Amino acid sequence: MNLWESVTVALESIRSNKLRSFLTTLGIVIGIAAVICVVAIGQGGRAMLMQEMEKFGTNIFYVFVNFREGESTRLGDFREVDARVIKQVVPEVKYMAPVRYSNMTLRGNQNESSAQVVGTTADFARIKNFNTSWGRFFSEDDNAVGRRVAVLDGALAIDLFGRGNPVGERVVINGNPAVVVGVLEEQESVLGFNSQQTVYVPLSFLQQVTRSNFIHELVGSAASKEDVYRAMDRATSIMERRHNAPAHYTAHSMEQEMQSANKITGIMTLVISFIAGISLVVGGIGVMNIMLVSVTERTREIGIRMALGARRKDILVQFLIESVVLCVLGGIIGTMLGYGGALLIAKLAHWPPLVSWWTVLVAFGFSAAVGVFFGIYPANKASKLDPIEALRR
Amino acid sequence: MIRINEARKTYHTGTVEVKALRGVSVHIRPNEFVAVMGPSGSGKSTLMNLLGLLDRFSSGTYVLDNVGVSELSDNELAGMRNQKIGFVFQTFNLLPKMTALKNVELPLLYAGVKPVERKSRAMTALQQVGLEDRMCHHPNELSGGQNQRVAIARALVNDPAIILADEPTGALDSRTGVEIMHIFQELHRKGVTIVLVTHEQEIAAHASRILYFRDGLLVGDEIVENPVDAGQTLASSVKEVSDI
Numbered sequence: 001m002n003l004w005e006s007v008t009v010a011l012e013s014i015r016s017n018k019l020r021s022f023l024t025t026l027g028i029v030i031g032i033a034a035v036i037c038v039v040a041i042g043q044g045g046r047a048m049l050m051q052e053m054e055k056f057g058t059n060i061f062y063v064f065v066n067f068r069e070g071e072s073t074r075l076g077d078f079r080e081v082d083a084r085v086i087k088q089v090v091p092e093v094k095y096m097a098p099v100r101y102s103n104m105t106l107r108g109n110q111n112e113s114s115a116q117v118v119g120t121t122a123d124f125a126r127i128k129n130f131n132t133s134w135g136r137f138f139s140e141d142d143n144a145v146g147r148r149v150a151v152l153d154g155a156l157a158i159d160l161f162g163r164g165n166p167v168g169e170r171v172v173i174n175g176n177p178a179v180v181v182g183v184l185e186e187q188e189s190v191l192g193f194n195s196q197q198t199v200y201v202p203l204s205f206l207q208q209v210t211r212s213n214f215i216h217e218l219v220g221s222a223a224s225k226e227d228v229y230r231a232m233d234r235a236t237s238i239m240e241r242r243h244n245a246p247a248h249y250t251a252h253s254m255e256q257e258m259q260s261a262n263k264i265t266g267i268m269t270l271v272i273s274f275i276a277g278i279s280l281v282v283g284g285i286g287v288m289n290i291m292l293v294s295v296t297e298r299t300r301e302i303g304i305r306m307a308l309g310a311r312r313k314d315i316l317v318q319f320l321i322e323s324v325v326l327c328v329l330g331g332i333i334g335t336m337l338g339y340g341g342a343l344l345i346a347k348l349a350h351w352p353p354l355v356s357w358w359t360v361l362v363a364f365g366f367s368a369a370v371g372v373f374f375g376i377y378p379a380n381k382a383s384k385l386d387p388i389e390a391l392r393r
Numbered sequence: 394m395i396r397i398n399e400a401r402k403t404y405h406t407g408t409v410e411v412k413a414l415r416g417v418s419v420h421i422r423p424n425e426f427v428a429v430m431g432p433s434g435s436g437k438s439t440l441m442n443l444l445g446l447l448d449r450f451s452s453g454t455y456v457l458d459n460v461g462v463s464e465l466s467d468n469e470l471a472g473m474r475n476q477k478i479g480f481v482f483q484t485f486n487l488l489p490k491m492t493a494l495k496n497v498e499l500p501l502l503y504a505g506v507k508p509v510e511r512k513s514r515a516m517t518a519l520q521q522v523g524l525e526d527r528m529c530h531h532p533n534e535l536s537g538g539q540n541q542r543v544a545i546a547r548a549l550v551n552d553p554a555i556i557l558a559d560e561p562t563g564a565l566d567s568r569t570g571v572e573i574m575h576i577f578q579e580l581h582r583k584g585v586t587i588v589l590v591t592h593e594q595e596i597a598a599h600a601s602r603i604l605y606f607r608d609g610l611l612v613g614d615e616i617v618e619n620p621v622d623a624g625q626t627l628a629s630s631v632k633e634v635s636d637i
Contacts, residue, residue: 005502016490304486307447308547309475309503311468387447391486 003321010322014329021326024290027283028330028370029337032363034276036338040355041345042269048351049265053258055187057129058225059094061232061253063239064217071248078215080203082239083121086220090234092227096220097123100206106199107172108160115156115197117173119206120219125151127221135167135182143202148178156197157183173199176209228253277366283330284370291323291378302382303390316383323375324368331367335360394554394586395421395444400453402439413439415609416453421555421588426581426620428597429590431606437590438559440606444588445478445557446470458554475503479548483560485540487532493519493543494528500551518546522576538569545576549585556580558589562596568630574599575623599623 014021065073080098087096100119105112118124125137138149150171157166157180166180178201207213218239222231232251239249295302302315310318339355346352402414414436421427431437442448443455446462455462458477465473479500480486487496497515506514519528522542532540541561548556558577562570577587578599589600597603598621605613 002505005508012490300486301488304488305499305503306471307445307474307480307486308500309471309551311471311503313468314471314503388442391447391482 006317006321007325009318010325013322014326020290024287025326025330025333027286028280028327028367029334031276031280031283032331032334032367033338033341034279035273036335036355036359036363037341037345038272038276039269039359040338040342042265042272043354043356044342044346044351046262046265046269047354049261050258053254053261056254057127057221058255058258059221059228060127060219061222061228061251062217062219063232063235063249063251065248066250068250069247073216075212075214077243077248078218080121080215082242083123083218085242086218086235086238089238090231092222092231093235094221094223095123095127096218096235097121097127098203098215099124099217099219100203100215102206102210104174106156106160108166109169110162111160113156113159113197115199117206118198118200119203120200121203124200124219127219131185132182133185134165135180137182137200138202143204146204146208147202148176148205149181149202150178151182151184151200152180153184153198154186156199159197171199173201174209178205225255228255280366280370284327284374287323287327287371288374288378291319291375292381295319295378295382299385299390299393302385303387303393306387307391312383316379319379319382320372320375323379324371327367327371328364331364334367335363394423394425394458395419396456398454400443400455401451402443402448403451412609417611419604419611421586423586424581424584426577426587426601427589428600428603429588429606430592430597430603432592435606436609437606441557441559441590445480446474475500476551477554479551479553479556481541481544481548481556481558481561483563485532485544487540487543489532492529492531493524493535496532496543497547497550500547504551514550515546518550519543521549522546537565538572541565541573542576545573549580555586555588558587560590562591562593570596571623571626575627578623595621
């Protein structure tokens with residue numbers, strides 16, 4: 001008797017007991033559906049997160065004082081010229097900008113509002129992929145001659161000037177008037193990184209206003225994703241040499257951020273799938289239970305088959321295949337249900353549904369393995385029956 | 394065909410020893426129709442199980458179709474059952490979820506015969522017992538006599554050396570029983586070797602030889618000079634019915 005014929009026999013037996021077969025395999029169906037669903041949601045969520053983070057630029061890195069090691073930022077730790085030198089010397093660095101953060105009160109023609117003020121150079125807009133909906137970002141020239149210009153983000157522009165195009169209007173920053181030269185396009189993000197209203201001004205202007213040359217950090221972008229780590233290393237070591245301050249500086253990148261986010265979502269998916277996987281084991285026990293009942297019920301059939309020439313191996317294979325076919329059928333139904341569930345949830349959560357082929361493959365392999373594992377004991381029991389005893393039932 | 398020498402079988406149930414066979418020697422030649430008779434507990438069922446290779450002797454030798462079966466492994470015994478022996482049981486022992494045709498195909502399945510050949514051979518066997526128009530019926534759609542005929546077709550399909558029938562008429566009314574005996578006699582005429590267990594003298598009278606068992610011993614072995622012809626019985630009973 002070949003394998004295909006054994007499968008046919010198993011299918012016939014499953015078909016003749018439809019309701020029971022369905023109830024038996026229900027545990028497997030639910031288990032597989034749960035695993036597929038969880039993994040799909042996990043992967044979809046991760047893809048969503050990565051997409052969001054990539055909007056902020058994966059090439060971005062920051063050089064700042066290593067406050068984690070107890071260092072603190074002092075005046076003179078960063079100079080505007082440091083950014084220019086690093087950009088010139090390190091080929092992996094594409095753009096480099098010094099950044100000074102401050103909080104100030106802004107007044108437009110409609111309203112007054114408190115906002116974050118970022119003093120930087122023209123490179124900042126290139127690093128952050130800023131686009132303007134009106135006007136322009138300030139230029140190198142604006143910074144070089146200390147022009148009093150400002151670029152508002154969209155929300156701040158509406159807040160200060162109401163609706164309309166505020167380019168050319170006057171904005172007063174802590175009592176210092178400046179001209180609005182541009183309004184930034186809204187960078188949409190589910191993650192909500194850019195919640196604070198911000199105005200961008202040339203660093204030289206901010207230094208005039210605050211009467212201080214203090215700079216918080218440098219922000220740069222590498223030529224490519226692969227160059228980020230080299231760019232960070234070289235920028236840091238240049239800073240240490242120029243300021244003669246070993247271990248004073250450190251760098252951090254969006255890429256690192258993404259990797260840790262990736263890791264966290266991966267671990268979470270794994271943990272939840274493991275929990276969902278427990279239901280598979282429970283389902284497997286259900287299959288074993290019913291297979292044991294089935295062996296007892298079909299003792300006579302086993303005896304007849306043995307009398308007609310079935311070897312013990314044939315009986316073992318018959319019951320084993322029945323259990324595997326049952327579990328694989330459960331796996332197929334479960335995969336379809338899980339896929340449907342993942343699709344539904346993805347639609348509700350607005351993220352891409354990801355059911356990868358390997359998830360389906362693993363689910364299949366796993367349900368077959370459950371079938372073998374929980375089928376072997378009942379099948380073995382069936383094959384060990386004494387034909388005379390079995391025929392007497 | 395069958396040669397048993399000093400066969401003994403002892404069962405151990407708990408502490409009690411049951412000597413089911415206490416040294417039996419029988420020789421059954423090809424194309425014999427042997428009836429085995431005896432009261433219950435005489436060892437005739439044990440003998441059938443042993444002849445059918447479902448069990449092993451405690452001691453003694455058994456040669457079936459020139460093969461000494463005492464030294465065979467379980468798998469080899471299964472192969473012998475499949476190839477050399479056709480079983481007919483009192484309660485038919487058909488698989489209820491399968492059609493008559495599928496039931497008859499079953500021994501061929503374990504013999505590794507290809508599906509197409511399996512089907513044609515099973516159909517031929519069913520024709521031999523006159524059930525060619527009931528092939529797709531399930532056992533619960535057939536009468537007892539028809540079911541027993543399906544079982545006989547199943548026993549025949551592998552072209553066995555011997556057919557072992559254990560009380561094949563025990564669950565049937567007497568007329569249907571005679572019909573079954575008619576089929577056996579037809580097969581016997583075609584050269585099939587048959588061993589049949591029964592406790593009814595009228596049934597045994599159809600055989601060509603009768604073995605009597607008592608208390609695990611062979612106590613009688615007689616040749617039936619003029620076996621009852623089931624065909625005639627049937628013809629005359631039809632006549633009786635038509636006379637009325």
